[in-house]
Amino acid sequence: MGDKEKRKSSSFAFFINYKKGNPMAKIISIVNQKGGVGKTTTAVNLVAAIGAKNRKTLLVDIDPQGNSTSGFGIDKRSLMNSCYDVLINNIPAKEAIIPTKFKNVDILPANMNLAGAELELVDIPERENRLKRALLLLYNDYDFIFLDCPPSLGLLTLNALCASDTFIVPIQCEYYALEGLSQLMSTVRQIKRLYNPLIELEGVVLTMYDGRLNLTQQVVNEVKKFFPKKVFSSVIPRNVRLSEAPSFGEPIMYYDNSSKGSIAYENLATEFLKQNKR
Secondary structure (H helix, E strand, C coil), X not given: CXXXXXXXXXXXXXXXXXXXXXXXXXXXXXXXXXXXXXXXXXXXXXXXXXXXXXXXXXXXXXCCCCHHHHHCCCCHHHCCCCHHHHHHCXXXXXXHCEECCCCCEEEECCCHHHHHHHHHHCCCCCHHHHHHHHHHHHCCCCCEEEEXXXXXXXXXXXXXXXXXXXXXXXXXXXXXXXXXXXXXXXXXXXXXXXXXXXXXXXXXEEECECCCCHHHHHHHHHHHHHCCCCECCCCCECCHHHHHHHHHCCCHHHHCCCCHHHXXXXXXXXXXXXXXXX
């Protein structure tokens, strides 16, 4: 085993040993390198729905666009510390976390400063484990930690997947739904082989669902072939209220609890928690 492989093995063993001796939050990345698939919508609303079910939950925004941050009503321009400072400047994660006004939900926010992190991480030793180490002291504070990834497969997404136990893939029910997914799964296999042997697919969430369209059912069938037994039965419909909620800085269940979008994410949270009896 070469020096590089020994460092990776040693680093992984450290986290496994820590995990054995401590009650741990489960860490889940929400990832798809294709934009516009409902990734951030799923991150914000699934986290809010799980928090409402009395699970202490943290959302880590590692997308430089910071849409999850603003989705919880946080002003990105007024941040004292952000995910960038945690990853690059070694600020303790607890100093950057902001409690939201929503039940059992905290956020580690992001802004455009994070866009520079991809380049700055390149020359940092063990750059793929920066986020994992930053989250280490938070493991006992939460039931679940969700990571909202950027729409790319760069170093930020690599950090998220190296830190995660599982990952969720939102897929829109449209013609190009499966475009790029082979690359995503190939990347995950590489990460599993080199950095994080325990990472597994949590499930696939079908978004922008419209049952009236024949195309929707065709896409659903294709996704189920691509991910057998890994597609959540709860689907997320196209919903105007769901699209409006971010502009008010509220998850859908707080903006309009009776809307189809709110009911869909409440069902998804129930299904997720049934899979994760903790």
